[in-house]
Amino acid sequence: MYRAPLSEIAFTLTHIAGLEDLRSLPGVEDLSDDLVEAILTEAGRFAAEEIAPLNAIADRTGTPFRDGAVTLPPAWRDLYHRWIEGGWNGLAADPAHGGQGLPLMLYIATLEMWNSGSMAFSICPTLTVGAIEALEKHASEDLKATYLDKLVSGAWTGTMNLTEPQAGSDLNALTARAERQPDGTYRIFGQKIYISYGEHDMTDNIVHLVLARLPDAPAGTRGISLFLVPKVLVNPDGSLGARNDVRCAGVEHKMGIHGSPTCTMIYGDAGGAIGWLVGEENRGLACMFTMMNNARLAVGVQGLGVAERAFQKALAYALDRRQGKAPGDDSKGMSLIAAHPDVKRMLLGMQARTQVSRAICYACAHAIDRARLSTTAEDRAFWTDRAGLLTPLAKAISTDFGVESASLGIQIHGGMGFIEETGAAQHLRDVRISTIYEGTNGIQAIDLIQRKLPLAGGAHVKGFIDELSALAAAAAAHSDTGVKALSDPLSMAIADLGRATDWMMEAQAGGRVAEALAGATPYLRLTGLTFGAALLTKGALVEDRDPKATAHRRLLARFFAETLLVEVGGLARDVMGAADSILSYDPMALAS
């Protein structure tokens, strides 16, 4: 069914993403190898034995909605309670509120496994963790005292309320209203859509974080404030009081993640939902970005987790199903389809994509940990920039690869892949949303070129590219001929990345914004493929204790260079060459 890839996870954390770096930083000194191993092992067991078997069930039953209530599969509720009893919800949260204060890297590694178990299930705690982060950073002590312990333990869950029908990618268009009250609270009015786990029956309270506008707020995103709106009001003694004026008006009928209720939420139908300000008035977007950035990485991890699960399923099928005769197979009868070269190509393609996603997501988490734990302003600035650079890559590459891998998984299953009972199709249906929410991958590409390339006046990305070159040089100097051979294609790709980056920066510096935007998507893929190949190369430089694992990592790195990194030359031509034709396209003229 699903077996947690513990050795790959541990290897990636340690030898590729930089877990070792953290141990010299305050608060992480005590992170022993034994503790890491114990956490990963138990998370792997829980994901494989407890979560994974329920993934298909929730896909079939969905989350029926009736009279404002959303009913989750009973098995789902039990699972959630076993999961929070394990303390998994507060892994990276502040110990002051009952968390374990562990590095984000470890949380992200467990999050991969929860998502392999069930993406639809994992969405709920992912949102709670986002709410915890926003409250830890921005909420008043009173709010923290009332809500954080419950959120950290998982007794209550959190949601993120941004989207309105007219305001999806563009938060300028938000119209939800907030009115100040004499007692310092606010009344919230408005409709929010696409609210994951906005209503459910797993816990007795839900803590909504809601973006809304004050009556005197400036237009645009500088006039948005963030409010905490509990489903059930909390009495001064911490017990639950009356229902707040917020209700679920319906759930969506979606292509996938059927186990995750996607709710329309109505605030203030009966006089106004009572809300509390988080952070300062009109500074809600900054608070929301705290949630959103980590949520973007978390969505990348959805792509990763589903891809790993899809790969394992496809591999198991390919090692069971027999059809035709593979070249060189002299045995009687049909060959395993895993022996056919084209199926090998697909399996390797899934596994190489998955390993690249893992390396990029973990490296992004590492940068966030370094930024949070750094002891100097210089370090903090550098790692904050690095986290900023890697977040759109982790989100977009891992989700694009997740979709590609899930689709390859269906293909390997042949006709069986199209039959729902097989389960391969669910992975594609589930993961398909990941390239869309938390900022479409197109928006990640815009973020990369408009906000991340200019970091440190452009010096940050130059330094990043230099680091990749250092990996290519290390490969060139390696004694193993297979590792050495990784150097040339990587260096070629880095040269293409350098050229495309210069072009992007010049276009933007020269005010040719539209031209830069036209090339943003292939630029992101080019950057992600090159970075991914560099990370696989970094792993290939290491001799693992297990020589078979070392050989396989080197094989994957080589395969990735030969079949995916080769896209880079064409992508660079696309970035630098297609803007004219794209911008001269007038869809309105033709539709008329």
Added chain:
Amino acid sequence: MYRAPLSEIAFTLTHIAGLEDLRSLPGVEDLSDDLVEAILTEAGRFAAEEIAPLNAIADRTGTPFRDGAVTLPPAWRDLYHRWIEGGWNGLAADPAHGGQGLPLMLYIATLEMWNSGSMAFSICPTLTVGAIEALEKHASEDLKATYLDKLVSGAWTGTMNLTEPQAGSDLNALTARAERQPDGTYRIFGQKIYISYGEHDMTDNIVHLVLARLPDAPAGTRGISLFLVPKVLVNPDGSLGARNDVRCAGVEHKMGIHGSPTCTMIYGDAGGAIGWLVGEENRGLACMFTMMNNARLAVGVQGLGVAERAFQKALAYALDRRQGKAPGDDSKGMSLIAAHPDVKRMLLGMQARTQVSRAICYACAHAIDRARLSTTAEDRAFWTDRAGLLTPLAKAISTDFGVESASLGIQIHGGMGFIEETGAAQHLRDVRISTIYEGTNGIQAIDLIQRKLPLAGGAHVKGFIDELSALAAAAAAHSDTGVKALSDPLSMAIADLGRATDWMMEAQAGGRVAEALAGATPYLRLTGLTFGAALLTKGALVEDRDPKATAHRRLLARFFAETLLVEVGGLARDVMGAADSILSYDPMALAS
């Protein structure tokens, strides 16, 4: 909803695929422009007004199965009867049996529109047409007299029964049995799976074509015979008699094409289903290939039809939905998303892929028409080879592009794309099967390198590449600078195609079969992209009456060259460079 792209269809038939060539051939002299236009216009109207509105309904209701019977949506039955009353089923069939004897090219153009209307609906007549072709070519006069008129009119439908649980891609493994009877009939026993429209309530009879083995048949595919097995036996006077011993045991629960019942069929549970031999004993595979080759093109047209529908839907949404501010938009309020460069890229990406699929599918149909109608043995041999070369390209490229386009269509819709009521998700769920059935696209790639590259001792593909070079040369000599600019990238791609083709032929001639197989999939894509770019260039050479249409075709050709044809360099490196790592991968060693 859907508007038939009549001018693109007519332009592609005439100026790209070669409809004009046919008019000098016997039986097609009378094909006037007016007739072509009348057929396309009425088909477009029917597809848009009658079929398209029912596509989502059938997706929701599916095809419930109970007690051996499959119930289609009532609207579906009415639609089918209006459709056959229009005479559409027999468009390309022999006039001797009530067909209209028109070129396959025209049938394929209408088939595109039926599939844009509803892929799930169109599968039924597609299979009937396949059965008609097999019977026209291989059946005895008695069988023809009994069945062809009914199939051509559409009063009865046809099916194609190949797959068994253990025999999917590999027909060697077939075990369905046939026993000779003294009266010249046969008794058929066995189970077949994945039988589209194997049972339904639209017509009062269904004509199954079934592959089975005689008791004394040789092993492998040389021991397979084809039988006609009617659902209801036909009396000598043509009236319907008793039910035959064939029943539907269930329908599959699939990712998409919910309106098309995918049946498990049981033959001979009660003493043996009565069947009639089609063609000769043990020569069933040759008969089946008649059906299968045209079915492969028809599946390519499914990819095309769904892609066109998905494009129109995405364009309409992009011209309605407003978010953010596109560069250069000085108006008040939010911009149409169609004005954002990255959305333009996605729209153009969908349309360019769709137009390439159309051009390749129509060119393939043209080759089949030329082969069938040619008056010299030399011509027939050439066009038979050409049809053989283009069939795997039409099938695999158009379905891969169909999946890519449908996925882009979801992406353009943002969060709405994931909501089933929007309809964008259905297109991806429907079209996802098209890369799998009628031979997976991996099998198309193997067919291309193992059966098609060696045609005419390798001379056929060389000549094909020379034709592409002639188009590049024509572009270079064109007065329009935009058209001229198409030449260099096309020539570069042709050079890559030439190198990869030489490598493939040498690998296979040198017995390095596994190496060739490892590169088959990227080789097919390389060939398809280059051929597609050449066909768009061919269209760009033409001045249409409508200057806006001419300019847009040239823009699409340029966009395709700049964003998709650029893959070709990397694909050539993949074809020629990745075999070692793929073949050294041992999935069994790692799974243990």
